[in-house]
Amino acid sequence: MQDRIIGQVKRVNGPVLQVKGVTDAAMMELVHVGEGRIVGEVVKLSGTTATVQVYEDATMIAPGDNVYGSGMSLSVTLAPGLIGNIYDGIQRPLEELRKLSGDFIGRGIEASAVDESKTWPYKPVAKVGDTLCAGQVIGTVQETDRIVHKIMLPSSYEGEWTLSWAAAEGQYTVGEVVAKLIQGGREVSLTMVQRHPIRVPRPVKERLALDVPLVTGLRVIDSLFPLAKGGTVAIPGGFGTGKTMTQHSIAQWCDADIIVYIGCGERGNEMTDVLREFPHLTDPRTGRSLMERTILIANTSNMPVSAREASIYTGITMAEYYRDMGYDVAIMADSTSRWAEALRELSGRMEEMPAEEGFPAYLATRIAQFYERAGHVRTLCGEEGSVSVIGAVSPPGGDFSEPVTQHTKRFVRCFWGLDRSLASARHYPAISWLDSYSEYATHLAPWWDERSQGRWSGNRTKILDLLQKETRLQQIVKLVGADALPDSQSFILEVCSLFKNAFLQQNAFDEIDRYCSPEKQVAMMDLIISYWELGSEAIAKGVPMVKVRRLGVVQDMARMRFNIANDQVDQVERLQAKLQRSMLQLGGLYEE
């Protein structure tokens, strides 16, 4: 198959090779180097010389080795069987690699991304004689209990095609022909498999407004800095501030239909953790195993750097494929800084002129291209689907002014800044309420207000305002101590401290607290705002602040995130009643 020799190796410098004698290679063409058939990609052409980056260790590649062309660009396989799988950066299934080369990843091994021998229950949708365009549905396969996989006409098929033959309902492998199509007298056969180049976005009919939140179950995110389905967010934070933990939590609990989790240049053990843990966790909405909606890509930090560069494109192409079927897909990229560093490393090897901090000048363009692949869209087959991108950023030294964070900020509309001092005090998630923002909040307010009798936006503004005031007061406290403040101001500190402990913090290991339903979030926020309003009134009447904070109900509020389950929101309302009673009583004592 790979007998077309495009040239011979001229020079080897790490994962970047110069190839000479090249006449018919194409940019971005997938190639195989030497008799070990190391996978690579053409990244530059100049005269008869091509620059190739290889996706595996280049050891013992020598000048003169043949380079074989494949005639296609680096692509992913899209077919039933992707879900629940774990891949490396160029979509090689790691389970299969393990069978082929043992516990350590060998070189030059290839395996099909999906199981070719497995049969799937196929149901035809289009009928013989139907006219089809790219993206339209030919048939369906029940991929997992909750995912119906739509077999669509690949986007490379231009114009109108007429279905000339359709397979009957039954069990088929992915490689069997399920439909035949005619255009202008030319008949082609279709299987369930299509391939799509990873660096090309999949086409859509139109882009839609972002007005539905991606509910994550993390209170600080949903209630203060919400993300829309189809939106983009960056999570920057130095090491140890909890980027990965936040990503894991979102991957576990968010209400997307499908999760694509990309471990890009991160730790091997973290991917193992996801791999071992997810099958045992259940989706709170469906009760099914989380693995039935997850695709993992693991290109750990010690796997080849060029495959790391490719991994986020591999991931987002798979995400777009499921979006095209009408699903809400969330993609976690942990971490985009490692991807940017891979770009830098490869650019350095190609001896390109560097821009800021050694990163190539096209860094910003590449970041923009990646985040623009997110969106809420009308797909070619008429469904609504979305791809939300949650990108972790690992700024060197935790300094947000470095190029990757800064460029990313230009192309995302939501920002969850992680704060080291919060992480040091083990306040998790350590999302800073001062640095973070969400431009989606106004678009999403109608959705939330509908579920909170119109109070969500108001409460959110009040609490953000209190948190700002608290920061200023803390400056004063640092100078004169908390005792010097009048009760009305101490009460702001008191309410914020309660809000931080009872609302913003969330314990990822607590059975109840790790996921908080929107209804419970709304009720909790309502209750804390009531505490603030009623308490301020009481203090204005002359009730000492100590009396207010010693109310029994305050302890209940502090523990409600652990004690009240998501389906017992009425208990929060009961606390609300208790709070009003206690305050009334307390106020009564000081009435005269």
Added chain:
Amino acid sequence: MRNEILGAGGELLKGREYRGLTKIDGSLAYVRNTHPVGYNELVEVITPGGRRRLGQVLDTSDDIVCVQVFDGTDGLNMPDTRLHFLGEPMTLAVSEQMLGRVMDGLGRPRDGGGDPQGREERDVNGSAINPTSREYPRDFIQTGVSVIDGMMTLIQGQKLPIFSGNGLPHNELAAQIARQAKVRGDKGDFAIVFAAMGVKYDVAKYFIDSFEETGVLSNVALFLSLADEPSIEKTITPRTALTLAEHLAFDCGKHVLVIMTDMTNYCESLREIGTMRGEIPSRKGYPGYLYSNLAELYERSGKIAGRPGSITQLPILTMPNDDISHPIPDLTGYITEGQIVFDRSLNGRGVYPPVGVLPSLSRLMKDGIGEGMTRADHPHLSNQLYASYSKVQDVKNLASVIGEEELGEVDQLYLKFGDFFENRFLNQRFDEDRSIEETLDLAWEALSILPPEELQRLTDEEIQEHYKG
């Protein structure tokens, strides 16, 4: 030009030999007009005086080949130096016989004994462990050091570096951990692999003596590449050491503790070589691939499902100018599973080990502590210690402004708690081996200084059971 050489017995030797270099620059030697030489191929460099050194191909093309010479280029000349390309990548012939031996960075004996190398040739660069083959580490290692066991628990298969500074007692702590570390209930075979990059001889001697005193030296393999040795050898030393560690752990089933000191010297060597080759530098002149390169070392730890052994890494690095945001500690922190950070001011107050608790962290501890592993109250207790000790810092700042006398009652208690924490919990003797129960009880003793309302991270039941009011 090409002259295939014959061995002593007349057999055709692997690879080919060339006489004469084109250029020598630092520890790099360049040669023109060779046969196609493989990337990373191993080279034997034969000096004009007939001595043999090892080198590795760094850059190869059909015109010129660049070789880095591990023992340095001193004494090489252009016309008479011979290069012998061996036709294979750098390997280490691993064997269990290496335990109890002192070797150089390439695995050659430096203790006067015979060649310890065995028959199993392994590529020193290793290959990545398939993430699906890994077993998630969850076995608690008791180090006997309270602050580590209680607050940044070491787990078998973890990589947990010590971020230290010049003049701080990181060697003592590493030696103490090596001496005291045990997995409770497990009598598994253990071994220590020690890699020294660019440290002084007396530091290496300190570790050797310390292992000797406790009688574990026969379970230790030492790879030394000392401060005055060519910097290029330092880049290969940890790879050699980890190759042996992988053999001991995954083939022989031992629990291996790898101590690597000092990672800062390793990174300096990388920078030196990179600069010499004219590479485009990134932050602070370090090469752009520093992250990938460090990851190639740190990721060679962990456990593999279905194999009995494990590799736990304890790398030591000295933060240049005590700056944790310097590229070396920064990139390390992004790869390793936590860090133990030393604090110079604690050291100044005579606290040993001077662990700055707040920036320190063990990412794997969450799965290795609690009921059935350490004790049921451990997770909340450690959380509470962090929260309360973090409050101590705020109170101290306030006290420095308004004076200790002006502090409120509760704040005074926080200061008292802080003192107890630093002087009794943190501070311990170099030879003191505390069990996890002693550590946790001591933590409760510290927290009992505070009123129970301040202990919000603990449950009421836990407070009832353990609070010493």
